[in-house]
Amino acid sequence: MKKRxxxxxxxxxxxxxxxxxxxxxxxxxxxxxxxxxxxNTRTEDERHLISVKLEAGNRYLTEEQREELKxxxxxxxxxxxDTIVSNVLTKEEADRLRAENEVVTVSKIVRSGQVLKVSGxxxxxxxxxxxxxxxxxxxxxxxxxxKGIAHAGxxxxxxxxxxxxxxxxxxxxxxxxxxxxxxxxxxxxxxxxECAYIDENRQIKIDRLQALIKIRPNLTRLEGGH
Amino acid sequence: MGEAIVITSGxxxxxxxxxxxxxxxxxxxxxxxxxxxxxxIGLRNLDVVxxxxxxxxxxxxxxxxxxxxxxxxxxxxxxxDGLLYxxxxxxxxxxxxxxxxxxxxxxxxxxxxxDYIIIDCPAGIEQGYKNAVAGADKxxxxxxxxxxxxxxxxxxxxxLEKEKHMEPPKLIVNRIRNHMMKTGDMLDLDEITEHLSIxxxxxxxxxxxxxxxxxxxxxxxxxxxxxxxxxxxxIARRILGESIPLQPLEEANKGMxxxxxxxxxxx
Numbered sequence: 001m002k003k004r005x006x007x008x009x010x011x012x013x014x015x016x017x018x019x020x021x022x023x024x025x026x027x028x029x030x031x032x033x034x035x036x037x038x039x040n041t042r043t044e045d046e047r048h049l050i051s052v053k054l055e056a057g058n059r060y061l062t063e064e065q066r067e068e069l070k071x072x073x074x075x076x077x078x079x080x081x082d083t084i085v086s087n088v089l090t091k092e093e094a095d096r097l098r099a100e101n102e103v104v105t106v107s108k109i110v111r112s113g114q115v116l117k118v119s120g121x122x123x124x125x126x127x128x129x130x131x132x133x134x135x136x137x138x139x140x141x142x143x144x145x146x147k148g149i150a151h152a153g154x155x156x157x158x159x160x161x162x163x164x165x166x167x168x169x170x171x172x173x174x175x176x177x178x179x180x181x182x183x184x185x186x187x188x189x190x191x192x193x194e195c196a197y198i199d200e201n202r203q204i205k206i207d208r209l210q211a212l213i214k215i216r217p218n219l220t221r222l223e224g225g226h
Numbered sequence: 227m228g229e230a231i232v233i234t235s236g237x238x239x240x241x242x243x244x245x246x247x248x249x250x251x252x253x254x255x256x257x258x259x260x261x262x263x264x265x266x267i268g269l270r271n272l273d274v275v276x277x278x279x280x281x282x283x284x285x286x287x288x289x290x291x292x293x294x295x296x297x298x299x300x301x302x303x304x305x306x307d308g309l310l311y312x313x314x315x316x317x318x319x320x321x322x323x324x325x326x327x328x329x330x331x332x333x334x335x336x337x338x339x340x341d342y343i344i345i346d347c348p349a350g351i352e353q354g355y356k357n358a359v360a361g362a363d364k365x366x367x368x369x370x371x372x373x374x375x376x377x378x379x380x381x382x383x384x385x386l387e388k389e390k391h392m393e394p395p396k397l398i399v400n401r402i403r404n405h406m407m408k409t410g411d412m413l414d415l416d417e418i419t420e421h422l423s424i425x426x427x428x429x430x431x432x433x434x435x436x437x438x439x440x441x442x443x444x445x446x447x448x449x450x451x452x453x454x455x456x457x458x459x460x461i462a463r464r465i466l467g468e469s470i471p472l473q474p475l476e477e478a479n480k481g482m483x484x485x486x487x488x489x490x491x492x493x
Contacts, residue, residue: 109423111380111381111383111384111387112377112378112380112381112384113381113384113385114384127423129380129421130377130380131377131380131381132380132384
């Protein structure tokens with residue numbers, strides 16, 4: 001019986017895909033990958049780089065192993081690794097991903113001197129008083145009055161938005177942009193149901209809440225339904 | 227078993243000491259056995275406001291360091307026939323002379339003998355504040371209708387809410403000047419209570435008599451004719467569990483009265 005191949009090369013219209021078997025040992029895989037790519041010499045005359053996608057299946061690859069495989073492929077003439085795909089995540093990565101995609105509901109008043117930080121979206125049932133700070137990796141939704149500082153997308157997400165029932169912040173930050181409160185806000189301005197986002201000119205804009213439906217349609221998480 | 231109530235504010239100069247002295251006095255007038263504790267070590271002045279300065283022999287630091295017994299350090303107020311005592315703060319050392327653990331133990335001992343222990347907290351949020359709060363069961367936050375005082379009160383309320391052994395704090399708005407509130411030059415009561423969102427236990431109007439009485443070492447609560455005195459007596463009765471509507475700031479103004487009544491309803 002012929003031994004099963006550990007490395008299968010497939011050509012697609014986006015480039016080469018290398019299917020790596022997930023049952024053999026890592027060393028065996030490396031050896032075979034090296035062998036397969038060395039044998040294939042016919043593209044020697046084409047000098048432009050061909051991008052390669054590695055599919056590791058159910059094998060977990062550490063950061064070092066990923067680097068090693070990239071290096072191995074790069075040494076072979078004109079191939080370059082574009083992406084490495086694996087079905088396996090470590091628990092920490094999974095927890096981090098879940099935390100970043102979670103809406104955290106908090107019911108309290110964030111008072112002066114207090115900092116409330118979450119890695120996902122924040123849904124605050126209460127106020128942010130002057131001197132208080134809320135920070136989120138994702139969006140911030142304040143059901144009460146936002147009178148302190150709000151910082152959304154703190155890990156570098158400039159699509160993040162901030163919305164509040166009563167928008168009177170002392171400062172708004174989204175990713176690395178900053179929007180200090182206007183010096184003269186007429187007292188009669190209600191600032192009810194407003195949102196803040198970064199527009200195409202990388203400026204923080206404040207608009208009525210309903211504007212978000214057009215500007216950030218991907219806020220909708222509902223799948224299916226009508 | 228008594229109850230220890232800390233009077234705090236964060237900001238200095240809003241009337242913590244005056245409030246402590248007057249609530250203590252008013253509770254004693256109601257026949258309760260009260261001990262006032264000054265925790266502003268190094269900057270004591272509750273004794274001055276109470277007019278008991280000359281009779282201090284030992285102080286709080288002497289007690290926690292074991293140089294004397296509690297009853298030796300307590301100064302009895304002769305106006306109250308054994309109902310009101312003061313445990314003065316030390317003047318020669320600073321706040322680091324006492325630890326939170328020592329204060330807790332001291333409060334436990336005092337609670338055996340007194341109905342109410344009123345703790346006068348120093349300004350700030352450092353060791354002095356931590357000591358004052360350590361042994362307390364309840365807290366009253368004093369603020370004035372100024373933005374800076376309300377901001378600091380907010381900070382203190384945030385810290386108090388983290389103290390799991392305590393009930394949610396109550397608020398006193400002190401030094402209210404009615405004419406300034408009406409013209410909008412001062413924060414009005416609605417704004418303050420909405421912002422801080424804790425229960426209001428009393429409001430005290432700004433009254434020259436308060437300063438005069440303090441300087442004479444006689445708490446204003448002893449004088450039944452002053453408006454501020456009635457306010458403090460009402461606070462004491464609310465502490466005792468009675469339900470008393472807030473004093474109207476201006477009798478003639480029906481609008482304001484109904485507004486205040488609405489407040490009380492919310493509380």
